[in-house]
Amino acid sequence: MLQADNIHFGYGDRKILNGVSLSVPTGGVTVLIGPSGTGKTTLLRCLALLEKPQSGTLTVDGQTYAYPLSGPMPPAPWPKLTAVFQQLFLWPHLTLCDNILMPAERRGMAGLEAELAALIDAFDMGDFIHRYPNEASLGQRQRAALARALILKPSYLLLDEITSALDVEQIAKILDYLKNLRGQSIGIFIITHLLGFARHAADQVVFMANGEVVESGTSDILRNPQTERLFQFLSVIAAAS
Amino acid sequence: MSVFDILLTYHIAFLQGLRVTLMLCAVIWTAGLVLGTALGVVGAHSPKSWGRFTRGASFAFSAIPTLVILFWLHYPAQAALGIVIDPFYTASLTLSLVNIFAVGEMVRQAVTDFPAQYIIAGRVCGLPTRDIVTRIQLPILFRQLLPGLLVQQVGMLHATLFASLISVEEIFRVAQRINSTVYRPIEIYTALAVFFLIVCLPVTMFAALLKKRFTRDFSER
Structure with missing residues (x-):
């Protein structure tokens, strides 16, 4: 299990992540959605142990990284935990x-x-x-x-908008491939704007806005959002498409 | 007297001058490439101490004409210290310093500006630091620095002509002395040009070979 608890991250006074908690189980697909500039990529970098949050805890298969670090950082489990960036x-x-x-x-x-x-x-x-x-x-x-x-x-694969330049056929192929990886005990965390993929393949959908997790759950939240903010976000995307 | 006659008559003098020029080059190139690279790497990793020193010294050595530094080290510095140093060593030291700080600054800038994302990609792929340095950083830096370093070394070869002004018996001074004897400036300076072409040709061909073998246009379309 890859888990983030109460992660805070910012540059000076500018808060990017404000108490984000989520978990990425192995053998499951977690999809992160949200408006641009809301801290999704920063969260991915924190999960990939490439950024040091100001506070919070990250746990990768039992190895805990408690921030702020009190001593030298324990070795990162790359490439068991790996990432593909935008x-x-x-x-x-x-x-x-x-x-x-x-x-x-x-x-x-x-x-x-x-x-x-x-x-x-x-x-x-x-x-x-x-x-x-x-x-x-x-x-x-x-x-x-x-x-x-x-x-x-890898055991955990973090993907940041990696299908942005692909045609529909290629997207379908890659997303099918990723869906099939669930059977190989790989935990996939993917940032995407492809709500269709989230609906059909995600075991868990996390919606972020303004550096916070606003709503999370199964892909049902995309059909039946519980918060006004997610409803607005889905409405904008539906109108745009 | 044709160019060929002059070369034939004075070939021993020309060869001795060429030997001195090549010895100067060997010292300058080795010092510049080895010490300059080391200085640049140290400067990039210690930007507030060695980095500032490299930047400052590089600026000083590029702002002050090489000839002024050479003359200053040959005349007033030695007079003030009450010592006499063989002009060959003075020229070697001066031109080596110029080359060391020029190469050092080129390397420092390249290492400092190295795109961090390539290192990050190496880390998340589980590569150890040694592999990141040898498989990613060095090959990219080498390709990036190669053309500039070769141009700099050819420039230093040309700068060895300054050594003639403090009586180093390098090829230009030999040519001047022969000219003062036979007064055939067209033939002698043509011969000198041919000498430089012959010396520069292998360097240029080597540079072209390395460039063809190792450098590519990395820009994405």
Whole structure:
């Protein structure tokens, strides 16, 4: 279980996260939704142990990170806990293939060729896998970044808007793939604006606004919101689409 | 006398001058690349101490003309200290300092500005620090710095001509002395230009080879 309790984070006087608590169970899909600028990405970075909250507690499979830290930070369990960011951060001097393989090779993982072949097949990457990131489209880079994380066989996979540049067919493929990962005991935490995915695949939906969790529950909350703020948010999205 | 005749007649003098020029280059390039890189890395990791020192010294050495520094170290500094140093060493020290601080500042800036997101991606992929440095940071920095460093080293080769002004018997001074004997400026300075082309050609070809092998346009379309 990946759990956040009462997480506060800010820059100076500017509060970004204000007492956020949530849990990401293994074998489940947790979808985080909310308006832009509400602290979703900051929360993901905190969950990925890349930011140090001002207060609160993070727990990853029993290892507790209590903030503010009283001593040196215990080692982060990367890549058991890993993330794919909206900006992807693919290494520009390596081909997409090497981007995917290098971390796994350095970790001495076995059976990588078969894993890579399966990912290439699953994400239709055969045509561009040997291109450099700057020679690939954003959608192709998104698929490669996701594959780089998946080949490491994480227990918790944090994804920040990784389908923003994909066409509908590719989105469906990737989301189906992610849905199927539930059976492999991977806890998936995904920030997305795709409410359709949240409705059909999420075991848990969390709605954030102004740095706080306003409402959470099963995907039923998207059909039957309990708070005015979520209702407004869903109404705006429905009107826009 | 043709260019070829002059080269043939004075080839020993030219070769001795070339040897001195190449020795100067060896000292300047080695000191600049090794010590400059070390200074730049230390400066990037200690921005308030070594970083400020590197920035300040680099500014001073780029603002003050190299010739002024060379003359200052050769004449007033030695007179004030009451010592006499072989001009070769004075020239080596001066040009090495210029190169060390130029390379140091280039490396410091590149390391400081290195995009943190590539390191973050390495961390969340579970790469140890050693792999992040050797597999991600160094290759990207090397590709980024290579063209500038090579241009700087060719510039330092040209700067060795200043050493002739404090009586270092490098190739330009040899050419001047031969010219004062035979007075064939067109042929002699053409020969000198050919010498520099011959010396610069391998450096330029090596630079082009490295560039072709290791540098790519990283910009995303």
